Amino acid sequence: MQTFSCRCGNALFFENTHCLACESEVGWCPACTNIVALEPLTGGGYRCTNKNCGVALMKCHNYAVENVCNRMVVMAEGHADTLCDCCRYNDVIPDLDIIGNRERWAALEAAKRRLFHTLDLLKLPHGIEGENIRVPLSFSFMADALPDQGLWRSTASQEKVYTGHANGHITINVKEADDVERERLRVDMNESHRTLIGHFRHEIGHYYWDLLIKGLEEDVCRQVFGDHSCPTYADALEQYYQQGAPADWPTRFISAYASMHPWEDFAETFAFYLDMVAVLDTALHMGLSRAEYDGTLNSMLLAFHQVGLAVNELNRDMGLLDLAPGVIAPTVCDKLAYVHTLVKRANTSFNA
Numbered sequence: 001m002q003t004f005s006c007r008c009g010n011a012l013f014f015e016n017t018h019c020l021a022c023e024s025e026v027g028w029c030p031a032c033t034n035i036v037a038l039e040p041l042t043g044g045g046y047r048c049t050n051k052n053c054g055v056a057l058m059k060c061h062n063y064a065v066e067n068v069c070n071r072m073v074v075m076a077e078g079h080a081d082t083l084c085d086c087c088r089y090n091d092v093i094p095d096l097d098i099i100g101n102r103e104r105w106a107a108l109e110a111a112k113r114r115l116f117h118t119l120d121l122l123k124l125p126h127g128i129e130g131e132n133i134r135v136p137l138s139f140s141f142m143a144d145a146l147p148d149q150g151l152w153r154s155t156a157s158q159e160k161v162y163t164g165h166a167n168g169h170i171t172i173n174v175k176e177a178d179d180v181e182r183e184r185l186r187v188d189m190n191e192s193h194r195t196l197i198g199h200f201r202h203e204i205g206h207y208y209w210d211l212l213i214k215g216l217e218e219d220v221c222r223q224v225f226g227d228h229s230c231p232t233y234a235d236a237l238e239q240y241y242q243q244g245a246p247a248d249w250p251t252r253f254i255s256a257y258a259s260m261h262p263w264e265d266f267a268e269t270f271a272f273y274l275d276m277v278a279v280l281d282t283a284l285h286m287g288l289s290r291a292e293y294d295g296t297l298n299s300m301l302l303a304f305h306q307v308g309l310a311v312n313e314l315n316r317d318m319g320l321l322d323l324a325p326g327v328i329a330p331t332v333c334d335k336l337a338y339v340h341t342l343v344k345r346a347n348t349s350f351n352a
């Protein structure tokens with residue numbers, strides 16, 4: 001991610017709704033793809049203050065009314081009740097009568113906006129129902145049950161919401177937006193990372209399997225990730241929760257969970273690929289010359305390794321967890337190479 005610039009010269013960040021220096025309202029302008037200061041118009045709406053842009057804008061409904069978004073829509077395209085290019089993918093939003101859910105929703109939307117930013121950097125196709133896309137994409141943010149005085153009541157299994165993907169529909173359990181709850185799950189599951197953005201990147205990996213591989217090149221994928229139809233997903237899941245990951249998983253998988261089934265392996269590998277793209281994009285915008293790469297996977301892996309070394313040491317200085325794995329096994333590199341080719345091909349064939 002890059003930083004942006006207010007009309008007053010102050011730095012603006014991707015999540016900002018106000019400039020802390022001049023107190024202007026700010027938002028994401030879809031016309032010039034920037035976070036910009038907003039000039040209120042007398043008849044309602046705003047003007048983008050980017051000198052090279054200046055289009056008339058309205059706030060996304062979820063910005064104006066719900067306060068969980070910071071995106072604008074071009075005025076000619078809609079009216080005050082329009083959803084932005086990220087919010088329009090929502091199918092179910094959290095129950096806002098429950099205390100804390102608005103904050104959780106805001107955290108989910110912030111992570112989703114970052115996800116879309118990376119997808120758009122890669123020019124990966126996506127769209128909603130009714131648009132020209134083979135598998136329409138949508139999101140639901142749902143909770144298990146009513147929280148009881150801030151604590152999550154244990155619920156019967158049928159009342160549980162599982163974070164996951166099915167046929168283009170991504171569900172995220174809103175408790176993942178609770179830092180304490182998510183960290184507890186991370187330790188329980190023995191994961192090195194468990195983040196909101198990580199969930200989005202993993203689930204979108206399943207989406208791109210459906211969009212780019214299912215019924216199109218499953219045999220090619222099989223050669224890289226193994227046979228996804230044998231064992232069945234249900235059998236693999238059962239076995240994973242009984243026996244855990246094989247001891248040698250680091251030599252073959254990007255994470256322990258990836259060893260569960262080829263679909264999870266693909267989603268974990270795809271998520272790691274998006275991690276690399278996002279981290280290198282930020283590092284380049286922040287002036288880290290080590291982050292430069294020529295577009296090949298090898299140079300990308302090398303740049304990520306170099307940036308990873310620096311950031312891991314910074315994190316250790318502050319007692320935080322490592323950002324990047326030390327070594328990526330050759331088998332994992334082969335899987336990443338497949339994802340890299342798939343992404344490159346998708347952005348040319350779909351946008352031709």
Ligand SMILES: [Zn+2]
Nearest residue numbers: 006008019022
């Ligand atoms: Zn300002």
Ligand SMILES: [Zn+2]
Nearest residue numbers: 029032048053
């Ligand atoms: Zn603009």
Ligand SMILES: [Zn+2]
Nearest residue numbers: 060069084087
């Ligand atoms: Zn929005």
Ligand SMILES: [Zn+2]
Nearest residue numbers: 202206264267
């Ligand atoms: Zn998954």
